[in-house]
Amino acid sequence: MPNKVQVPRISDAVAATLERRILEGSLKPGDRLSPERELAAELGVSRPSLREAIQKLASKGMVHSRQGGGTYVTDALESSFSDPWQDMMGNHPNLREDMLEFRRMLEGQAAEWAAERATDADLQRLEKSFATLTAAFEADDTEKRSAADIAFHQAIGDAAHNVLIGHLSGALLRMMHDNIRLNLGELKSVPAASRLLMSQHAAIYNAVRERKPQAARSAAETHIDFVRETLAQTLRSVARRETAERRLHTDFSSS
Numbered sequence: 001m002p003n004k005v006q007v008p009r010i011s012d013a014v015a016a017t018l019e020r021r022i023l024e025g026s027l028k029p030g031d032r033l034s035p036e037r038e039l040a041a042e043l044g045v046s047r048p049s050l051r052e053a054i055q056k057l058a059s060k061g062m063v064h065s066r067q068g069g070g071t072y073v074t075d076a077l078e079s080s081f082s083d084p085w086q087d088m089m090g091n092h093p094n095l096r097e098d099m100l101e102f103r104r105m106l107e108g109q110a111a112e113w114a115a116e117r118a119t120d121a122d123l124q125r126l127e128k129s130f131a132t133l134t135a136a137f138e139a140d141d142t143e144k145r146s147a148a149d150i151a152f153h154q155a156i157g158d159a160a161h162n163v164l165i166g167h168l169s170g171a172l173l174r175m176m177h178d179n180i181r182l183n184l185g186e187l188k189s190v191p192a193a194s195r196l197l198m199s200q201h202a203a204i205y206n207a208v209r210e211r212k213p214q215a216a217r218s219a220a221e222t223h224i225d226f227v228r229e230t231l232a233q234t235l236r237s238v239a240r241r242e243t244a245e246r247r248l249h250t251d252f253s254s255s
Helices: 010-024 036-043 047-059 076-091 095-117 120-138 142-159 163-175 177-187 193-209 213-254
Strands: 063-065 071-073
Touching: 010 047, 010 163, 036 047, 047 063, 095 120, 095 142, 095 163, 095 193, 095 213, 120 142, 120 193, 142 163, 142 193, 193 213
Parallel strands: none
Antiparallel strands: 063 071
């Protein structure tokens, strides 16, 4: 019958609901889905319908089951973008500059939209991530600083309420994790650097919280400009040290 109404399957509706949560970042890579009984009750569906929905997501590579129990969200949405670029960044250092240029554009727009669109829940999350970032910078732990830095910028990206910005910014930040950690490690020897970085993060945070879109964009762009320059200085410093160590090794070998 050409005019027959197509009633969607319950499992399709459940799969769409879970997929939306993954897209919007409510469920993140590595998150474990609630136990089957709890999730079925939350969604108001039977456990067989829920299992069928999860199988649909698994076939798309968006979730997977682990040995020992539990279903987890994969990083399929981001790894398909980041994996080949991650390998190329290691072989082509000049790509870092292009990545940072792209990150400047992306995070500037994300901060502007976050200032316009952030909900009360977004602002609460941003406040928590900024407090964690502040505490991490006060501690002498580069790994914690790097993780807190990434979490803060991810909170800005999610508050922009554009799923592509949220996932792309997350992929870029994870790709550049080693560079961020290296950069922060080098900057520890520069007394004013930590203060400058925190003032930049504070400017982004305050502009978003005060709902000043242009100020938020400007603050985010200023921050990335600073990161680009300091990363370039870091790479030059590392290259100089490596050159000096090779010369020293050659001198000892020839003596």
